[in-house]
Amino acid sequence: MKILVTAKRVEDPESKIKVKPDGSGIVTEGVGYKINPFDEIAVEEALRLVAKHQGEVVVVSIGSDKVQTEMRSAMAMGADRGIWVKHDGPCDADLAARLLKAVIEKEKPDLVLLGKQAIDDDQNQAGQILAELLGWGQATFASKMESLESEAEAAKTPGIAIDGKSAKVVREVDGGVETLQVELPAVITCDLRLNKPRYASLPGIMKAKKKPIAEMAPAALGVDTAVKVKVVKLSPPPGRKAGIIVPDVATLVQKLKSEAKVI
Amino acid sequence: MNILIIAEQQHGALKKASLNAVSAGLSLAQKAGGELHLALLGSGIGAAAEELKGYGAKVLHVVDNPALKDYLAEPYCEAVAQLAKSLNAVYVGAASTAVGKDLLPRLAAKLGAGMATDVLGFEGSGANVLFKRPMWAGNVIAEVEITTPVKVFNIRTTEFAAAPKGAAAEVKAEQVQLSGSYKTKYLEFKPVKSARPELTEARVVVSGGRGTKGNFKPVEELADELHAAVGASRAAVDAGWVPNDLQVGQTGKVVAPELYIAAGISGAIQHLAGMKGSKVIVAVNTNAEAPIFQVADYGLVADLFKVLPELQAAVKAGK
Numbered sequence: 001m002k003i004l005v006t007a008k009r010v011e012d013p014e015s016k017i018k019v020k021p022d023g024s025g026i027v028t029e030g031v032g033y034k035i036n037p038f039d040e041i042a043v044e045e046a047l048r049l050v051a052k053h054q055g056e057v058v059v060v061s062i063g064s065d066k067v068q069t070e071m072r073s074a075m076a077m078g079a080d081r082g083i084w085v086k087h088d089g090p091c092d093a094d095l096a097a098r099l100l101k102a103v104i105e106k107e108k109p110d111l112v113l114l115g116k117q118a119i120d121d122d123q124n125q126a127g128q129i130l131a132e133l134l135g136w137g138q139a140t141f142a143s144k145m146e147s148l149e150s151e152a153e154a155a156k157t158p159g160i161a162i163d164g165k166s167a168k169v170v171r172e173v174d175g176g177v178e179t180l181q182v183e184l185p186a187v188i189t190c191d192l193r194l195n196k197p198r199y200a201s202l203p204g205i206m207k208a209k210k211k212p213i214a215e216m217a218p219a220a221l222g223v224d225t226a227v228k229v230k231v232v233k234l235s236p237p238p239g240r241k242a243g244i245i246v247p248d249v250a251t252l253v254q255k256l257k258s259e260a261k262v263i
Numbered sequence: 264m265n266i267l268i269i270a271e272q273q274h275g276a277l278k279k280a281s282l283n284a285v286s287a288g289l290s291l292a293q294k295a296g297g298e299l300h301l302a303l304l305g306s307g308i309g310a311a312a313e314e315l316k317g318y319g320a321k322v323l324h325v326v327d328n329p330a331l332k333d334y335l336a337e338p339y340c341e342a343v344a345q346l347a348k349s350l351n352a353v354y355v356g357a358a359s360t361a362v363g364k365d366l367l368p369r370l371a372a373k374l375g376a377g378m379a380t381d382v383l384g385f386e387g388s389g390a391n392v393l394f395k396r397p398m399w400a401g402n403v404i405a406e407v408e409i410t411t412p413v414k415v416f417n418i419r420t421t422e423f424a425a426a427p428k429g430a431a432a433e434v435k436a437e438q439v440q441l442s443g444s445y446k447t448k449y450l451e452f453k454p455v456k457s458a459r460p461e462l463t464e465a466r467v468v469v470s471g472g473r474g475t476k477g478n479f480k481p482v483e484e485l486a487d488e489l490h491a492a493v494g495a496s497r498a499a500v501d502a503g504w505v506p507n508d509l510q511v512g513q514t515g516k517v518v519a520p521e522l523y524i525a526a527g528i529s530g531a532i533q534h535l536a537g538m539k540g541s542k543v544i545v546a547v548n549t550n551a552e553a554p555i556f557q558v559a560d561y562g563l564v565a566d567l568f569k570v571l572p573e574l575q576a577a578v579k580a581g582k
């Protein structure tokens with residue numbers, strides 16, 4: 001079974017993001033970069049699935065030459081090879097999906113795993129767009145019934161159950177969890193509780209250096225790189241006024257009653 | 264110019280988030296200068312349609328079809344795309360619920376449209392409305408332009424008050440052509456049963472984090488005293504202490520209650536992204552340096568196991 005999984009390069013979720021004074025972008029000095037956390041979960045799930053069903057994990061990333069770092073991280077976790085779609089310039093979820101579609105038509109994977117959302121643009125769209133463009137089924141926000149502290153998780157059991165022709169996917173939805181069955185090939189997007197991604201081992205990191213990365217250009221894939229969503233301006237969010245520290249519960253209750261009037 | 268808002272029902276009951284989406288539609292209609300159409304899809308949804316029609320939209324399109332009983336992206340996408348096309352809708356929107364997030368990007372692709380997620384407001388007028396939306400866990404507010412003729416969006420419900428009652432819409436029963444050949448099958452739904460108010464709809468939310476060390480009892484008891492919903496940080500959910508559905512934050516639920524009490528939560532940016540729009544924030548944390556205190560109106564540097572029961576008793580005594 002061949003699984004294609006995406007790895008977007010994003011700002012480290014731990015770093016402080018600030019808007020440039022002219023609103024044209026964010027300040028990148030001092031900001032770390034890493035693989036999108038949801039994509040890391042997708043890579044982990046792909047590795048567990050091939051450990052169980054045999055096969056190959058191909059990692060794809062779209063971006064400047066820097067994204068090779070994140071592809072190497074995915075390969076250090078265990079992905080077999082990489083496809084780098086070289087594209088500088090803006091890339092909305094729609095363009096990412098159109099580029100991925102072109103790669104998928106070449107690679108013909110049995111399953112495509114993405115993160116549910118990229119933590120930079122927070123759009124939560126690419127997987128769903130991709131499924132429609134391919135005419136495939138989609139199962140978004142894949143999770144699992146067991147908790148991340150369960151024995152199943154400790155045993156690195158995949159949360160997605162595959163029987164050859166279809167996948168059973170537990171999804172996080174409003175008010176509970178839902179189970180869908182989706183025919184393969186399919187697009188599945190991964191949520192936080194699907195698994196705990198492994199750390200790359202030292203031998204894994206060494207091996208990853210020798211794994212192949214194929215380079216593809218949007219033009220060669222026949223994809224127009226015009227975006228549908230343009231970011232016009234960025235600004236900082238409205239701030240909250242700093243509050244006060246109260247000494248005890250009695251003062252808190254009094255403030256909530258007479259000052260804030262919320263209880 | 265037509266604006267189409269897709270409302271949502273679950274087991275025949277209208278979702279409250281739909282009324283926030285209607286309100287966004289009304290606000291957009293004012294800015295863009297269009298007419299508001301609503302769509303409701305499902306099977307056996309007469310009562311929900313009856314309720315939804317009274318909020319000032321021009322037309323309510325009802326697609327009542329047994330094939331749409333359980334929500335699935337493929338048939339819903341087919342049905343809504345047909346409606347949107349027949350109306351020549353320029354703007355197509357919904358609430359950022361689990362269904363809205365799953366369906367709308369697929370719909371946008373089917374309509375050849377660009378899409379904005381978690382829209383906070385609209386700027387400008389006519390067909391050139393800009394969409395305000397959060398990026399980087401709400402550290403940045405972006406204004407985005409959708410360059411396609413059709414523009415798809417889903418809205419952050421906390422930014423649009425539920426629509427007030429208004430003139431009755433004309434109700435139209437719509438027929439759609441469904442291909443019937445879908446790659447996905449709905450198997451089951453396991454609800455999280457709770458007698459407490461729904462997190463995104465509650466007036467008061469009491470949330471617990473890793474500081475509870477897995478004991479949510481003080482959080483729940485205080486919540487019950489205040490008729491509040493219970494929320495949680497990712498750490499508490501990941502540990503399996505409370506259901507996934509209770510996660511507040513960038514990648515969980517976004518809430519803006521009148522009162523949000525955070526107990527044993529440090530206040531990571533991803534958590535703040537889901538609650539900093541609350542009217543009043545109270546933080547209880549043993550660490551005076553915890554970032555949660557930077558957004559809290561009232562902070563208590565104290566042990567939650569001591570303070571929450573005291574607070575509960577005080578609320579009870581004050582009733």
Ligand SMILES: Cc1cc2nc3c(=O)[nH]c(=O)nc-3n(C[C@H](O)[C@H](O)[C@H](O)COP(=O)(O)OP(=O)(O)OC[C@H]3O[C@@H](n4cnc5c(N)ncnc54)[C@H](O)[C@@H]3O)c2cc1C
Nearest residue numbers: 472473474496497498512513514527528529533534549567
């Ligand atoms: C991609 C991504 C998405 C994320 N999405 C979310 C999200 O949607 N929502 C979310 O919440 N997080 C999210 N996170 C996680 C986030 O970064 C934090 O790790 C998480 O919010 C921490 O949870 P916490 O505050 O409960 O735990 P901690 O940070 O460990 O804080 C626990 C706090 O409890 C205090 N404490 C301990 N004992 C007591 C006591 N007895 N009484 C009072 N206080 C006590 C401590 O001082 C500490 O401040 C996300 C992270 C990533 C990378």
Ligand SMILES: Nc1ncnc2c1ncn2[C@@H]1O[C@H](COP(=O)(O)O)[C@@H](O)[C@H]1O
Nearest residue numbers: 006062093114115117118123124125126
């Ligand atoms: N430039 C990219 N390279 C690789 N994967 C991407 C890229 N952009 C988006 N994706 C994938 O699409 C998912 C959803 O992204 P988004 O719709 O932008 O929130 C991400 O988690 C990635 O898995």
